[in-house]
Amino acid sequence: MSGSFASKTFTALSDLHPNMANLKIIGIVIGKTDVKGFPDRKSDIGSERYTLSFTVRDSPAHFVNIASWGSEDYIRSLSDSFRVGECLIIENPLVQRKEMEREEKFRPATPSNCKLLLSETHSIVKVCSSYEVDTKLLSLIHLPVKESHDYYSLGDIVANGQNLHGKIINVLAAVRSVGEPKYFTTSDRRKGQRCEVKLYDETESSFTMICWDSESILLAQSWTPRETVIFASDIRISFDRFQNCMMATVISKTIITANPDTPEANILLNFVRENTETSAPDDEIDSYLKESINLNTIVDVYTVKQLKAKALKKEGKADPFYGILYAYISTLNIDDETTKVVRNRCLGCSYIVNEASSACTTCNKDCSEFQSVFLSFDMLVDLTDHTGTLHSCSLTGSVAEETLDCTVNEFLAMTDEQKTALKWQFLLERSKIYLKFVLSHKAKGGFRITVLSCKLADPIEASRNLSGQRNT
Structure with a gap:
């Protein structure tokens, strides 16, 4: 002392x-x-x-x-x-x-x-x-509370798959991103919170860790993405059926050591530093990965015409902008055999896998090995209101599952008639749609438009907002 x-x-x-x-x-x-x-x-x-x-x-x-x-x-x-x-x-x-x-x-x-x-x-x-x-x-x-070599790599967890469901293990990984805490109230009126952290290492480029308590969320908010390495002792691993992938959950037994002073962590940190410049851009997969943005922070209401005008003004600026649109889904080709609605994605990085070669071109994994792909909705929809149409908006992953109110597997089990009936539920009804616009040279019109949430709108709320007066 x-x-x-x-x-x-x-x-x-x-x-x-x-x-x-x-x-x-x-x-x-x-x-x-x-x-x-x-x-x-x-x-x-x-x-x-x-x-x-x-x-x-x-x-x-x-x-x-x-x-x-x-x-x-x-x-x-x-x-x-x-x-x-x-x-x-x-x-x-x-x-x-x-x-x-x-x-x-x-x-x-x-x-x-x-x-x-x-x-x-x-x-x-x-x-x-x-x-x-x-x-x-x-x-x-x-200093981790467990032996520095006593851990699973993220690739080990994915390879073991559901054999690890419910197991409590140690994990060494780097922090890829830390989501905004989301707050909710349970059915018995208790307040709760949830924060999603994306991890990665030499073997996997994206793996989800969930924090449910305010202490671990507070800790996670102090981590710097692509610079912080963590050793999580006694973390629970489970298979998430909704997202069809393995994930980790911080529990009351877990102790997380940030930037551990161990040889294994130093090797991982060197990997992180060498790959920061070359790693895949996050904005290309965030349309699949559940957005970390809190939807309650998006309050500006627009018409299609106003959104197009705002996009033109933003041309050349890389930062995204967000808005709410009250509109109809005017194109939803979920019952068309020629349109691919469900695709294989890599369990490691969430990119679409080339089905001919079964290879993930992003993290160079052979996805025919193990169970390293998962099925995900991947579709383009048109959104129309009284002022015009936004074409080819991306509706993917869990947002699509919540919008259609069915999982990928439930959708694949439907008959063509059931798919058509599902489609018409949306084509006739006005929805409240949260959107994200990101500058993209590959996209038509220069912007990639991602649906963050789409739910049938309350008619009174929709008519009050139809002219888009609340936008700034």
Whole structure:
């Protein structure tokens, strides 16, 4: 420790044993979960107790889980007082023997046979400035809690496919992109959030990781795409039936180490730096990959005529623009045998695979090996309102599934009559359509137009907005 912290005043985590009293420990926070509320059976009906869990480390080999129970005010203020990566001094925690199976089912696995409990009345938690702390302690934030070679590459996960469904494993990967957090309310009125992170490595060019809790979302927002490498310990792998691919989910056991100081991570970081310039442009696949933009941030309503005028003004500018259109789908060739509506995409990078050669020209994978392709809607639609028509708008992937209200497999099982009936549901009805315009020299008219969402419009809302007055 530095001059202000003499090491003898602190108990090392390696020396913990149950029922020790008057303890004082110091460590760096390497993991943290969200505040949770539970019904309090001991008190009045309807009252809740709150809990917070986090993990602290004081040496390469030793880290311990810490829990605190108490009133909502105490637990929330405790949680707000520190973040992952900060150093804490903790005084007077209660040391208890860990119930191994129960403890490690939902919390990070730790080498200690003890856990610590914080009491609202007796324990003190103080955040230390990084200037006061020994750099050896600070450097622990870049040390994974598992062996540096004990991980799956993203290619291994895809190759193993559904054999890994539900398994908890370690992953080393680079961050390709971090989506905007999306907020929602569940059917039982609980507020939730979700953030989608795209990962990649030498073996796969795009792989989804989902964060559901605010602590991991906060952590993810601090990562720099194409520069940050992460080691995720104890992350859950599952097969997502809706998107027909493998994905990872951050759970309460997961500890994520950003920019790990390990030989394996350094090799990956060198790969990332060498390939940043040559990697495939994201804007070519974002029409397939579910847009990370929050649709609630798109508020400007346009007519087709106004959109065309805005596109002309933007000519030469690369940044995309977004808008809402109330229109009919005037061309939707889903019942035409000559039109390809469903295509194979590479499970690694989401590009369309050349069906003649079964090869992905983007990540140079032979897609006849393993199960490395998936079926995806891929169609062009025309959108028409009273002022004109936007031709060849891209409707793909999960946006198309949500629009048609059926999966690719359900669509392929339909008869021609059913496909025609599905088509006419849209040709006769006005829809509320969220659009993205991106400059593209390959596209007709100089812009690629992507449908981000298409749902049947509320008639009153549509008639109020038909003239596009709300645009700026």
